[in-house]
Amino acid sequence: MRLILLGFGVVGQSFVKLLLSHSTDLYSEYGIKPKVVACADNGGVITCNQGLDLDRLLSVKKKKKSVVQYGSITGSSGILDVIENMDAEVVIELTPTNITDGEPGKSHIITAMKSGKNVITVNKGPLALEFPSLMELAEYNRIEFKFSGTVGGGTPILEFAKRCLKGDRILNLEGILNGTTNYILSKMYEGLNFSQALKDASEKGYAEKDPTLDIDGYDAVAKLVIASNLVMNMKSTMSDVQRTGIRDVQAIQVVNERKKGNAIKLIASCDGKKLVVAPKPVSKKDPICVDGTLNAITFTCQHSGQQTIIGKGAGGMETASSILRDLIDIRNIIRS
The missing domain is CATH 3.40.50.720 (NAD(P)-binding Rossmann-like Domain)
Known part of the structure; x- marks a missing residue:
């Protein structure tokens, strides 16, 4: 070839x-x-x-x-x-x-x-x-x-949805699609504030010199648009997504959610109508509540229920x- x-x-x-x-x-x-x-x-x-x-x-x-x-x-x-x-x-x-x-x-x-x-x-x-x-x-x-x-x-997220869930109907998708923000939020869960966590991510090479695309949610928005269009037959573009980044996540919020058994994660979701990227509390027992730079996404299907795939999102x-x-x-x- x-x-x-x-x-x-x-x-x-x-x-x-x-x-x-x-x-x-x-x-x-x-x-x-x-x-x-x-x-x-x-x-x-x-x-x-x-x-x-x-x-x-x-x-x-x-x-x-x-x-x-x-x-x-x-x-x-x-x-x-x-x-x-x-x-x-x-x-x-x-x-x-x-x-x-x-x-x-x-x-x-x-x-x-x-x-x-x-x-x-x-x-x-x-x-x-x-x-x-x-x-x-x-x-x-x-x-x-x-x-x-x-x-x-x-990680074959799109291939998994198109091939392994063939014949089923995907009703909802929800997950962590950006490794940089997940690393930052994981470090905040461990006790760092946002600035400290961002600095740590930059020193380890996880965050770019200008981290805007990641921390303001644009990268996750782009991935959500691609995923929802391909596997849920949407006709969306980036302007259709409600976007909130992680700049305003406060250390006290992370601490309070931790006491409840939750972690704050930047979650991208689509229910077939509305597309949203925003930080939200996720139970530590939820399979998409992964740490570090990992990505995770759960597809909720009409017949087979919830299917989750986890893996490295970059590299x-x-x-x-x-x-x-x-x-x-x-x-x-x-x-x-």
Whole structure:
């Protein structure tokens, strides 16, 4: 399979490492012999019809900071031209999430779809802002559009709901979809105040220099929109979600809830009509009351009752595993 890789940060590099370490199994079990024919980062794009040397690509990125230093086989075209004209079956879009306008990921995805290429992304922005129109465009162009890593990283939250709960009706979903805020609230449960917990999260690398997307709830909102649209057939965007972050959670509130056997968690929920992201008390006996950076979500179904899935919500290798999972799915669909 010929791949175009857009974005070569932690997740992109982890994905390439997975391709290298799993090359034998990918071919013997799934018939996949991947070739990365183009790779782009914020320095530019490089192309090679015969496939780039992945070990060399990783080395160049580590030593010289940009893939454009790869060598003489450098693409002179812009990224959109490469997406449109390069011979490839799958475009893997891994640029940073932008919840303001979805760019540049949105343009990358739309261009790929219009040129008849299958798309895999872990970029939440385009889906959170324009989920219905992107799904329609994928269907119109008869391509596969996979994004299992956008919610839960390597934990197959979306795949679990779509496959394991097939035939049932999901009435409600509720859970913790952001690891950074869950870590902060877990530390507050242990006795830190908000500022101390945020500082601790930053020092451990769980919080960005600008933690706004996490602590103000935007990241959880984006994931809730994607999950509710996919598994509950909603037609929502981020503007439809009632959002409250965790900035105003006070240490005394956490202490008072702890005395009652509860912990305050940033909960994302959808009942089929209303979408909400807000901090609320959760019983310590509730399966979604996980600590640290874990994610957890409970699906309430018409026939099978409550089903909960728990796992790591982030991490380069974990998220890269979701891309590999999506790639295998696309390969199986193409073969059938």
